[in-house]
Amino acid sequence: xxxxKQAEQxxxxxxxxxxxxxxxxxxxxxxDALTAAQNELAILQAKNTELADNYLxxxxxxxxxRRRAEEEVAKARKFAVESFxxxxxxxxxxxxxxxxxxxxxxxxxxEGTEATLKQLRTALERNKVLAIEPPAGTRFDPHQHQAIxxxxxxxxxxxxxxxxxxxxxxxxxxxxxxxxxxxxxxAAPK
Numbered sequence: 001x002x003x004x005k006q007a008e009q010x011x012x013x014x015x016x017x018x019x020x021x022x023x024x025x026x027x028x029x030x031x032d033a034l035t036a037a038q039n040e041l042a043i044l045q046a047k048n049t050e051l052a053d054n055y056l057x058x059x060x061x062x063x064x065x066r067r068r069a070e071e072e073v074a075k076a077r078k079f080a081v082e083s084f085x086x087x088x089x090x091x092x093x094x095x096x097x098x099x100x101x102x103x104x105x106x107x108x109x110x111e112g113t114e115a116t117l118k119q120l121r122t123a124l125e126r127n128k129v130l131a132i133e134p135p136a137g138t139r140f141d142p143h144q145h146q147a148i149x150x151x152x153x154x155x156x157x158x159x160x161x162x163x164x165x166x167x168x169x170x171x172x173x174x175x176x177x178x179x180x181x182x183x184x185x186x187a188a189p190k
Contacts, residue, residue: 087123094119124172132171132182138164144171146181150188161189 017025094116101108124130132144140147140162151165159165164184171182 084127128175130173134164147186
């Protein structure tokens, strides 16, 4: 039996790697791990470079969009009045033509003035400038009306308090924003 044990030990030793073989295997494993880590590092560095490039491109695009928007706003401010002025040119032409008529009758002057006023109203409406002219009895709106005075109502009046009695001067809206409130007289409380 001792021979069998010796044979088994020799067999175990023959099957087991030597310390040199173990070191070589460990070094190979470490080399493989190092190579894998280096490959992963290279991939991550490439991704980092790509992301940094994408970030810089996006930042430049955002800056260009901001600059273009600022330029468009500046142009819009500069030329905002252009359309309005263009629509007023026919009114100017009509007024100048009327002034050249030295021998016009009062009826002709009135007719020309009415036609010119119509042109002006059309030009204002085209540019979203609308009159505020509340009819009598309309509820007073401090956002669109400016009360000049309060008028006591006759005892037999059916008009409610705080309503418009008369318009002294039209107001105007421009695109739903009050350009000038209408000057009105308002019914006083009874």
